[in-house]
Amino acid sequence: DIVMTQSPDSLAVSLGERATINCKSSQSVLYSSINKNYLAWFQQKPGQPPKLLIYWASTRESGVPDRFSGSGSGTDFTLTISSLQAEDVAVYYCQQYYSTPSATFGGGTKVEIK
Amino acid sequence: QVHLVESGGGVVQPGRSLRLSCDASGFTFSTYAMHWVRQAPGKGLEWVAVISYDGTNQYYVDSVKGRFTISRDNSRNTLYLQMNSLRADDTAIYYCVKVLLEWELRGLVDRWGQGTLVTVSS
Numbered sequence: 258d259i260v261m262t263q264s265p266d267s268l269a270v271s272l273g274e275r276a277t278i279n280c281k282s283s284q285s286v287l288y289s290s291i292n293k294n295y296l297a298w299f300q301q302k303p304g305q306p307p308k309l310l311i312y313w314a315s316t317r318e319s320g321v322p323d324r325f326s327g328s329g330s331g332t333d334f335t336l337t338i339s340s341l342q343a344e345d346v347a348v349y350y351c352q353q354y355y356s357t358p359s360a361t362f363g364g365g366t367k368v369e370i371k
Numbered sequence: 372q373v374h375l376v377e378s379g380g381g382v383v384q385p386g387r388s389l390r391l392s393c394d395a396s397g398f399t400f401s402t403y404a405m406h407w408v409r410q411a412p413g414k415g416l417e418w419v420a421v422i423s424y425d426g427t428n429q430y431y432v433d434s435v436k437g438r439f440t441i442s443r444d445n446s447r448n449t450l451y452l453q454m455n456s457l458r459a460d461d462t463a464i465y466y467c468v469k470v471l472l473e474w475e476l477r478g479l480v481d482r483w484g485q486g487t488l489v490t491v492s493s
Contacts, residue, residue, distance in 0.1 A: 309481045
């Protein structure tokens with residue numbers, strides 16, 4: 258099974274500052290024949306279900322603000338919030354969907370306002 | 372607009388059974404695989420099961436194999452999760468989740484229901 262490891266577990270960032278979350282997979286999630294990374298990012302606010310932010314490692318879901326961006330390839334990935342807003346306080350999860358049909362999630366990173 | 376509404380959760384004793392339902396609307400249910408994902412209180416997300424768009428293929432996380440059964444009724448636009456021999460560690464919010472791509476079984480998911488809470492306790 259592919260294990261997803263996120264870091265840090267939590268971080269506090271000032272409003273308007275950059276937040277960076279890392280995600281590492283235990284094996285590559287890059288499908289080299291089509292050059293796609295099978296990696297998604299979700300945002301979960303308290304009392305709500307997760308919301309898809311990014312898929313294919315860097316494709317923003319429709320309606321997601323452009324301050325959210327995803328990068329990385331193979332086994333190492335990053336979610337960046339370029340200018341943190343109050344409404345971005347949430348837990349963020351990475352997820353691999355390379356190992357069809359199952360999917361595994363990272364442990365989550367809690368983002369708070371400093 | 373995609374709408375997924377889970378029901379059937381509640382408090383159940385260890386060893387008993389429960390059946391969850393998920394009513395889907397706002398998309399062509401019969402062309403999308405569906406997943407169940409759970410979240411224990413205060414914990415992270417765990418994939419549980421997936422069923423193909425036509426119901427012919429089902430897959431499970433090891434911890435529920437032989438105890439849980441995922442099924443669907445495309446005529447009713449409804450997804451099910453039959454949970455037998457429930458254990459305390461099955462306590463979680465269970466989410467019904469739609470895949471992004473038609474026909475695809477893969478776990479690229481885009482829409483989640485609000486979830487239904489299952490509590491296994493004596």
